[in-house]
Every structure is written in C-alpha cells, then in structure tokens.
Amino acid sequence: MTAAAELAARGMRVVLFEQRKALGGRASSFYDPRAGIQIDHGHHAVMGCCTNVLDLLHRADVMDCFQRERVLNFVAPGGRVHRFAPGRWLPAPLHLLVGLWRLRLLLPGERLGVMRTMSRLAGRRLSETESRRPIETWLRWQGESDRAIEQFWTPLLVSALSETLDRIAVAAARKVCRDGMLAARDAYELYLPTCSLHAIFHERMGDWLRRLGVEMRLPARVARVQQHPAAQPKRARMRAVGITLANGESLPFDFIILAVPWHSVRGLLPAEMLAWMPELAVIHRYEPAPITAVHLWFDRPITPLPHAVLPGRMSQWLFRLPQSNRSIPAAANGRSLVNNRQSADISPAAPPAHDHYQVLISAAYEAAAMPKERLVERVVGELHELGRDARDAQLQHRRVSTQLRAVFSPAAGLEPYRPGPDTAAENVVLAGDWTATGWPSTLESAVRSGRMAAERVLERLGCSESLLTPDLPRARLTRWLIGP
Numbered sequence: 287m288t289a290a291a292e293l294a295a296r297g298m299r300v301v302l303f304e305q306r307k308a309l310g311g312r313a314s315s316f317y318d319p320r321a322g323i324q325i326d327h328g329h330h331a332v333m334g335c336c337t338n339v340l341d342l343l344h345r346a347d348v349m350d351c352f353q354r355e356r357v358l359n360f361v362a363p364g365g366r367v368h369r370f371a372p373g374r375w376l377p378a379p380l381h382l383l384v385g386l387w388r389l390r391l392l393l394p395g396e397r398l399g400v401m402r403t404m405s406r407l408a409g410r411r412l413s414e415t416e417s418r419r420p421i422e423t424w425l426r427w428q429g430e431s432d433r434a435i436e437q438f439w440t441p442l443l444v445s446a447l448s449e450t451l452d453r454i455a456v457a458a459a460r461k462v463c464r465d466g467m468l469a470a471r472d473a474y475e476l477y478l479p480t481c482s483l484h485a486i487f488h489e490r491m492g493d494w495l496r497r498l499g500v501e502m503r504l505p506a507r508v509a510r511v512q513q514h515p516a517a518q519p520k521r522a523r524m525r526a527v528g529i530t531l532a533n534g535e536s537l538p539f540d541f542i543i544l545a546v547p548w549h550s551v552r553g554l555l556p557a558e559m560l561a562w563m564p565e566l567a568v569i570h571r572y573e574p575a576p577i578t579a580v581h582l583w584f585d586r587p588i589t590p591l592p593h594a595v596l597p598g599r600m601s602q603w604l605f606r607l608p609q610s611n612r613s614i615p616a617a618a619n620g621r622s623l624v625n626n627r628q629s630a631d632i633s634p635a636a637p638p639a640h641d642h643y644q645v646l647i648s649a650a651y652e653a654a655a656m657p658k659e660r661l662v663e664r665v666v667g668e669l670h671e672l673g674r675d676a677r678d679a680q681l682q683h684r685r686v687s688t689q690l691r692a693v694f695s696p697a698a699g700l701e702p703y704r705p706g707p708d709t710a711a712e713n714v715v716l717a718g719d720w721t722a723t724g725w726p727s728t729l730e731s732a733v734r735s736g737r738m739a740a741e742r743v744l745e746r747l748g749c750s751e752s753l754l755t756p757d758l759p760r761a762r763l764t765r766w767l768i769g770p
Contacts, residue, residue, distance in 0.1 A: 287491065288342060288736025289543050289717055292753055293743060294498040301539075302500055303531075305507035309495075310487030312692060313729065318685055321583065321642070324482040327687045328579045329605050329646050334475035334758070335465045336730035338737065341755040346494040351486045352477040353592070360391050360595045361604075362437070365671045367591070372474070378764045379408075379468035389438075391597070396434045403428045408464045408768045412456060418698040421459040422451035437597040442467075445595075445602055447726050448575045448648040448693045458696035458726055468768055470758035478593065480608055507532040511542060511714060513556045524559060524711040541746070543739045544709075545717040548572045548694060555709075562710035568703045572720060577692035578650035580665050583683040584641045588669060588676035596645075599668045600653060603646040641679075645669070650688060658686045693727035694720050707735070707742045715739045 287302070287309060294300045308314060315324040332339050332352065343349050358370040368391040373384035386401050406428065416424070421443060425435055440451060446462045447454050467474050479486060495502065510530040528538040544551055548569055552560060560566060580601075587606075594604040645665050647653045653661055662684050670677045694700075704722040707715045717739035718732065725731035737753040744751055760770065 287487070287495065288733045289545065289740040289743075290500045290736075291342070291345075291495060291498055292737055292740035294495070294500045296744070296749075298743075300500045301537075302495070302502045302504075303506045303508050303529075304502070304504035307505050308484055308488040309492050309502070309504070310483055311732075312689060313483050313487055315482045315484035316687070318581070320683055321581075321685075324484040325581050325685060325687075326479075326483045326579065326644070327689055328577045328692060329603065329644055330479065330483060330729055332477040332729060333466055333473065334477070335469065335473035336728070336733075337755040337757055338733040339729045340477070342733050346491045348486055348490045348494075349477075351479060351481050351490065353480050355476040355478055355593065358474075358476070358595060359591045359593060360389065360437075360441070360597060361591075361672060362391050363598045363671065365673055367594075372471070377761050378471045378473075379405075379767060380763070381471055382467055382474065391437050392434055396431055396438075399428075399430055400434055400438055403430055404463050404467065405767070407456075407460050408468050411769075412460065417455065417457035417460070419456050420452050420698060421454045421456050424456045424459075425451070441595050441597045441602060444648050445646070447696050448577055449695045449697070450649045450651075453695060453697050455696055455698040455700070457701060461724075461726065464768060465757065469760055469764060473758055476593075478605065508554060511544070511554050511556065511559070511711075512536065513558055513711070524562065526559075526711045526714045541713045541715065541743050543715045543717050543736075543743070545736065545739070547691065547718060548720040549574075549691065551716065551718075555714075559710040559714070563705075565703070565705035571700060571703050573695040573697060574691035575648075575693050575695045576650045576654045576688055576690045578647040578653040578661075578686065578688040580645040580647070580662060581685040581687070582643045582645065582662075582666065582669075582681060584643070584679040585682055586675065586679050587641050588643065588679045589672045591672075594672070596668065600647060601645045601665050601668045602648060604669065604672075605644045605646070607642040607644055643669075654688045654690060661686060696726045707739045712746065715742045 290300045290302045306314070312327070313330050315326045318325050343352065356371065360368040360370060362368060368389055370385055370389050372381040376384055383401050387397055389397060392400065403425065422435070425439055430439065435451070443451060443454055443459050443462060446466060447458055465473060492502065508529050509532045511526050512528045512530055514525045514527050526542055528536060529542060530536050544554060546554065549572070552566055552569060589606070592606050596602055596604060666681055704720065705716060706722045707717065709716060717735040719727045719735060721735045723731045723734040723738065725734060734754060741751065741753050
C-alpha cells in the first residue's frame, strides 16, 4: 500500500493486487456475527518513534482514528496501578530516566539498575558477538534481578519484538531502547486505534489510494512472476515481463513490487531468478512468532483505564475498545463463563454487552497451544486482579484470534540475512517488514520497506528521490549520551 501510494502520487499507473478480500495484510480485522462488528486480529499500536507510519497516516488523513497516550499504566500483580510518565520539562534522554525512577513497580535499587542497564544498552557499541547474544543472558550479566526482568524488561521487549527474552538478540533490544525510549521526548508515546483496522486500512486508506489513482484488485492472488523468455542467465540482464494470477490471467507490467510475507516470496519467482538470489536461499532462517488476541465483552466496565500493561502474567496488554452500538444476541441457555466455567462459546442470556476489551499476548507459544476455553478462563482470571469491578463483571462473549506467523522472530544472527529491495531481475523489487529496513517486524518496518521499494523503482527510471521520513531529531545531549 505504501509503495503504491508513493508511486501513484508521482504520476505512475499502479495496480495493487491483494489476495484477501480487504487491504491491510496482517493489520486486519474479521467480522464477528455475534458482536455485529469488525474486530482486529491483533492490536497495532504505533509508537512516536515510528515516523514513517505516522507520516503515512497523516497523509492519508486517518489520524483521527488514533488516540495519543503519554502515560503508560502498569498493573502490578495484586492490582496496584503504577503510572509511567516521563519528566515533562527535562530533555531526552533524562526525561525518561526520571520516569523510570518514578515507576514504583520496582524497588529503588531495581529502578537504579534498570536505568543503568538501559543507558549501557543504548549508549555502548556492541561487538558482533555481543549483539547476537540473547538479551536475557545479557541482562543477567548486567546484574538485573529476576523481578526487574519479569516486571519491566519482559513487558517492554516482548510486546515490542513479539519474542521471548531467551531468543531476542541484544541488537534488537538495543534498537527498542535507543529509538523507542531514549532517542527523543516523544519516542515512547503510543497512538492507539479507536476503530477497527478494517476501517482504517481497508476503508479509509483504500479510499485514499483510489483518489491517488491506484487501481485495486481484490481478492486476486498472484501465482507467479513471468520472466522474459529471452533473458540471459546473468543477474544484471534479467527482467520480468508481468505476472500470472491464480485464475490463469496474465498481465504485463514494467515493474513489479513483491510485498508479500517472507514465507511466500520464493514461490512467486522463477527458478532462474532464484538461482541468482542467494539472499533468498537462506529464507528458512526466518522463524515465525505467534501473537494471540483475546476479545472479551462484559456486561459492565472492568477498569477505568484505557489500557494496561500486565507484567508477570500470560496476558501482557489490555486495551479498552470503543463501545459498540451493536447488540450481542443472547444464547438460549447460556450461563456465565466466569462463574460456571462453561465453554467459551456460550454467552449468557443477559442484557447486551457494550464493554469490549482486547487482551494481547505476544510470543504466544503457550497461549496458541491451549484450548480456547482454558485460555479465556486464564485471561479472565488474571483480569480479576484489576479490582472488584473486574471480579463482579459477567463475561458475555469472547473471540480468540491467533496469528501463528504474525511476525518473524528477531533471533540472534538473523539480521545479516535480511535482503534489501533488489532482486536478480532489474524490474522486480522486494518489500515487506522482513526485508532489511533496520527495524524489527513492525508497521514501521513495513512502511519503510514500501518506500524503499518505491525509491528503487524511481531510481531505475532515472529519478533519485529519498522517500523515507527522517527519524525524530536528537538533541545535543542525546547525541552525546547515546550517540547519533
């Protein structure tokens, strides 16, 4: 979508093929007939450091679909709420260190340790060997306690990178700390969707793309890239002439951008091209990481918080979603799941539920393997720690969505194998959050890859133009303490 927008805005004729019925890729929704609304497969929050995503959202005029959050609510085991709010008047990165000191989720010594460790991680240059180590090992070498790792580092890094600490590479964790926390005053802020991803990416952004002149065909699955029959077996001379769709239709194109997941790209390219693309020969090194979203509808609010970080639990984030005016039909003989431990598919014969919450679980290996009714029971039980309102609320409906290949794992040693936009064919370009963008598997990486792909197409046409939005500016103190 990003590449299509950039190229169409520069006068090129662009056709976008999407194999699903809606735009957005993994940032998508599905219709729940009982709730009568579109609900998301996962909650895609945008951080302030995601400059390219925010720029795209502004250009598409959809920022009214997001709510800015400057305070993060940590709910400790037992239910006490601790608010993380950086210092208002101090420059970066000192503003964040003040916020960490005020976070009474940890003991004073543990807070000092976190501040020291984060400064070391962000400020020092890592050797190649050190950057590939698991971050859990590195944190323990720095003297971080089990409590600090469980209550602070795990919520921060697992939610950002969708992987467990024993698999996250130190280099990936460093990226989160530098760019997502310390680099600028606004980097840590969250922009939370206030409507479904379907409404944002398919409806609103789809209309914007049409106004730019992008032709969209969906659902339409591309089966193969067609190689020029006269192409020589040399990488520099290889060209594609078009694509073949799954229905057998062949279409010619001057340029092709393959914006597909890493596990699909090889199946689209002819063997002759793959033979000249060693960067895709090691695509098996990418390992998927699952994300689970548990949607819950209660008969009353369970917390006044708009969101909550839930350390020390299987549930990691709780988001209160906008109320729906659609009613949830009552089951004929339903009973409360919370009180009677019935199947999670059963909804009680109660008034329509309006309080909709989503619990997000990243690196959801355990959650994905559990029966859905057991998972819901466990999540609801963990939410009871929010207080009496949560314990008294009656669960009326639930939906569980797990994306087994939601992201690729930022495991140690992966970064050197991420390919750039170029391929063996001079008019075929790669895009996707898995390509070499310098970012982990996020919306920011996806948008950057689309702009990098569009840059490459323009470059081949003799027009060199930088399309990437610059990172947030770093003040002199920030550059001195953690580097440029």
